[in-house]
Amino acid sequence: MSNFSKTFSSTLGKKLVMSLTGLFLCVFLIVHLIGNLQIFKADDGLAFNQYAHFMTHFPPIKIISYLLYLSIIVHSVWALILTRRNKAARPIGYAIKPKDGSIWSSRNMGILGTIIFIFIVVHMSNFWFKYHQGYTPFVEYQTNLKTGETTTRVLDASEFKEYVTYVDNGIQITQSEDLYKEVYTAFQQWWLVLFYVIAMAALAFHLIHGFQSAFQTLGWNHRKYFPIAKFVGLWGFGILIPLAYVAMPLYVFLTNL
Amino acid sequence: MSGHMNLTLKVWRQKNSTTPGKFVTYKANDISPDMSFLEMLDVVNEDLVKKTEDPIHFDHDCREGICGMCSLVINGEPHGPKRATTTCQLHMRSFADGDTIVIEPWRAAAFPVVKDLVTNRSAFERIQQAGGYVSISTGGVPDANEIPIPKPVADEAFSSAECIGCGACVAACKNASAMLFVSAKISQYALLPQGQPERYARAEAMVLQMDEEGFGGCTNTYACEAQCPKEIKVTNIARMNREFFNAELIKS
Numbered sequence: 001m002s003n004f005s006k007t008f009s010s011t012l013g014k015k016l017v018m019s020l021t022g023l024f025l026c027v028f029l030i031v032h033l034i035g036n037l038q039i040f041k042a043d044d045g046l047a048f049n050q051y052a053h054f055m056t057h058f059p060p061i062k063i064i065s066y067l068l069y070l071s072i073i074v075h076s077v078w079a080l081i082l083t084r085r086n087k088a089a090r091p092i093g094y095a096i097k098p099k100d101g102s103i104w105s106s107r108n109m110g111i112l113g114t115i116i117f118i119f120i121v122v123h124m125s126n127f128w129f130k131y132h133q134g135y136t137p138f139v140e141y142q143t144n145l146k147t148g149e150t151t152t153r154v155l156d157a158s159e160f161k162e163y164v165t166y167v168d169n170g171i172q173i174t175q176s177e178d179l180y181k182e183v184y185t186a187f188q189q190w191w192l193v194l195f196y197v198i199a200m201a202a203l204a205f206h207l208i209h210g211f212q213s214a215f216q217t218l219g220w221n222h223r224k225y226f227p228i229a230k231f232v233g234l235w236g237f238g239i240l241i242p243l244a245y246v247a248m249p250l251y252v253f254l255t256n257l
Numbered sequence: 258m259s260g261h262m263n264l265t266l267k268v269w270r271q272k273n274s275t276t277p278g279k280f281v282t283y284k285a286n287d288i289s290p291d292m293s294f295l296e297m298l299d300v301v302n303e304d305l306v307k308k309t310e311d312p313i314h315f316d317h318d319c320r321e322g323i324c325g326m327c328s329l330v331i332n333g334e335p336h337g338p339k340r341a342t343t344t345c346q347l348h349m350r351s352f353a354d355g356d357t358i359v360i361e362p363w364r365a366a367a368f369p370v371v372k373d374l375v376t377n378r379s380a381f382e383r384i385q386q387a388g389g390y391v392s393i394s395t396g397g398v399p400d401a402n403e404i405p406i407p408k409p410v411a412d413e414a415f416s417s418a419e420c421i422g423c424g425a426c427v428a429a430c431k432n433a434s435a436m437l438f439v440s441a442k443i444s445q446y447a448l449l450p451q452g453q454p455e456r457y458a459r460a461e462a463m464v465l466q467m468d469e470e471g472f473g474g475c476t477n478t479y480a481c482e483a484q485c486p487k488e489i490k491v492t493n494i495a496r497m498n499r500e501f502f503n504a505e506l507i508k509s
Contacts, residue, residue, distance in 0.1 A: 007505040011434075011474040012464055012498055082474050086432035089366050089473030095267075095280065096333030096359050100429055100480030107431060107478055213477040219499030221492050 011085070014078055019214035021075040026211060028068055029241055039248050044152045045180025046141050052131065052179045053163045076117055083110055105205040106213070112206040119199035126186055131179050139178035145170050154178075187252035200246040208238035262288045262354040266301065268313055269361045274369045274377075280359075283313075290350035294337060295320060295327060297349050314373040322346040322486070325421030328428070329374055330361040335425035335484045343423065343486040363424050365433035367470045380470040381422050381438060387466035388459035389442045391451050404450050417444035419487040426481035426489070432473030437481040439467045440497035441489045447500050457504035464501050 007013045035055060038048040055061055105112065130136050138155035145167070155175060165174040186192055211233030215226060264285040271278025285301050292300070295317050302312035318326035327344040331337035337347040352358065360374065368376040406414075418441070426437035443460050446452025452459070475494060482491045 003505075003509070006465075010464060010501075011468050011472075012501050013505070015474055015498075016502060086434070086473035086476070089433035089471060090364050090431075091366050092364055094330060094333060094361055094364055096330075096361075098330070098333045098335070098429055098431075098480065098484075100334075100478070101483045102478035102480045106476065109476060209477070216477050216491070216495050217475075217498060219495045219497075219502060221495030 011082070014082055015217045017074060017078050018082070019217040021071040021078070022210055022214050024067070024071050025075065026207070026214075026237055028071075029237070033241060033244055036248060037244070039180070039183065040251065043150060044141070045139070045178065045184070046143075046150065046174065048180040048183075049139065049176040049178060050165075050174070053176060056131065057163075072117075072120060076113065079110065079113055103209065105209040109206060109209060112202045115199055115202035116206060119195070119202070122195065126192075127179065127182060130182060131177060134177070136182045137178040139176055139181065141172075141174040141176070143172040143174075145172055184252055184256075187249040188256050190253065193249045193253045196249045197246055200242040203245075204238050204242040207242075208234055211237045260354070262290060262349060262352065262356075264288060264297075264352065264355070265357040267357065267359045268374070270313070270373050271362075271370050273372060278370065278373075288349050290348065292349045293320065293345055294329070294331070294347040294349065295345050314371075314375045316375050317345060320345040323421060325423040328363050328376065328423060328425070330363065330428055332359050335363070335428040336423075336486050340483075341486055341488050343421075346486075363428040365424075365427050365472070367433065367435070367472050368424060368427065376424075378422075378424050380472070381424060381435070383470065384435070384439055384463050384466045385422075385442065388455065388462035389446075390455075391446060392454060393451075406449060410448055414445050414448040417441045417448070417489065417493055420445075420485075420489050421487055423486065425484050425486055427472065429480045429484035430473065430475075431478060431480065432476060434475045434481075435467050435470070435472040436475040436494050436497065437485060437489055437491065439463050440493035443497045443500055444493045447496065457500065457508045460497065460500035461504045461509075464497070 008017065035051045036048075038051050039045075041047045055065075134157075138157060138160035140153045140155050141150055142153070143150045155178075160175060160177075163176050165172065165176075167173070187196075212226070212230045215221065215229040220226070220229070266283045266285050267280045268283060269278050270281045283301055283305075285297055288297050288300065295315070298313060298315060305312045316326050316328050318324040320327070322343040322345055325343075327336075329336065329344045331344065331347075336342060336344045337351065339347055339351055362368075362370050362374045363376045363378075365376075367380045368378055371377050420438060420441035422438060424435075424438070427433050427435050430437075443463055446459060447456055477491075477494075479491050482489065
């Protein structure tokens with residue numbers, strides 16, 4: 001054990017933790033995005049609410065979600081520890097800020113990370129917390145299995161016991177927490193949408209540097225494969241994913257103007 | 258020959274490691290553009306000595322760009338504005354008549370200022386002593402080409418070995434990290450057969466000594482690579498990370 005503590009208390013060991021937690025969070029971004037895209041389905045949120053129920057009740061996903069919360073905390077705390085050390089390594093700064101050709105995001109990962117952390121807190125208290133505390137509205141869907149038509153009815157909190165889905169007389173009935181409505185209402189506030197836009201811009205810049213940087217830290221700077229990591233980091237995690245995320249609040253906001 | 262230049266210098270003056278320093282302005286008049294930066298400082302110092310003032314202290318030795326002794330952050334850039342050039346090889350033709358030049362020492366907790374622009378870079382020596390060597394079995398001189406080494410590997414090792422240990426990477430890094438230096442020293446041995454016996458023990462010992470000296474961590478801004486007078490590549494840092502993680506988690 002003392003061997004491991006020596007390894008992980010070194011600067012390289014801490015960087016290893018940063019890169020592994022960072023990459024794990026990147027994988028989460030993909031999964032979370034695929035699920036969230038259900039919001040674009042014109043079904044009054046049936047698919048979205050089913051997905052929300054599945055993600056919060058399927059045991060393997062629950063275990064991964066705890067790993068995820070841990071990763072967010074470890075990634076943030078380790079960043080603070082490393083930043084403190086980095087600041088202490090240069091107690092007296094330069095009169096003229098060095099010009100070095102480094103990209104802006106690589107020098108501002110802490111600020112970008114702080115914006116993302118605040119976003120996570122706001123985002124989770126808006127949706128995750130309300131969902132887990134049962135503060136969301138409730139809904140009942142009745143889908144006629146022959147015609148495929150779905151009608152929606154708002155359920156009173158007193159009517160709702162737990163998530164159920166069953167078939168009765170050729171009609172599929174689903175009673176669910178209505179996270180979709182919660183999201184829909186929230187995204188009609190312009191200031192929240194603006195906050196999401198800013199946060200996703202921060203995420204974009206954080207990942208343009210962060211994703212490829214994780215591979216350099218792991219030592220996977222291979223002549224042939226590193227350019228792929230750089231490409232995926234820029235176009236996938238830096239541009240495509242943040243754009244897809246920010247499309248959701250913008251879509252809801254703009255279609256309800 | 259082009260005309261001589263008149264310059265204004267803002268130089269960091271600091272009596273010793275415990276006294277706080279400050280910038281002092283000097284005039285450097287009638288400077289030839291063919292002088293090196295250090296020769297320009299020599300001229301300024303001649304003047305100061307004539308006026309019985311304390312000359313500006315700065316490190317230098319070979320003045321051929323190979324010893325790693327000269328330093329100086331010039332207008333915010335370690336070793337000045339020219340790429341792949343040490344301060345001693347920087348010529349005054351890189352500046353224009355009437356310029357103001359700000360000269361500062363390397364700024365790092367691990368490189369305390371001794372006096373003015375001179376810093377104590379013994380931290381690098383202690384890192385080298387921790388593992389930057391090979392145990393040579395003495396005896397007869399081995400035959401040439403007895404140990405085959407592919408040309409690309411030899412070239413890579415040689416380009417890592419070009420590091421002169423000046424500390425510009427530390428000076429350039431926003432975290433005052435020494436990782437470019439340490440990684441170059443680890444790489445030059447990790448690549449060659451002669452370096453294999455202590456390969457992993459070396460990586461561990463040198464990295465831990467680097468931390469012990471109080472250098473910052475790497476955030477992959479690659480400012481070090483941009484400012485290195487010997488153009489040491491950051492691929493060395495990735496190699497050091499591999500060597501260290503191998504040493505810590507797999508090979509031990």
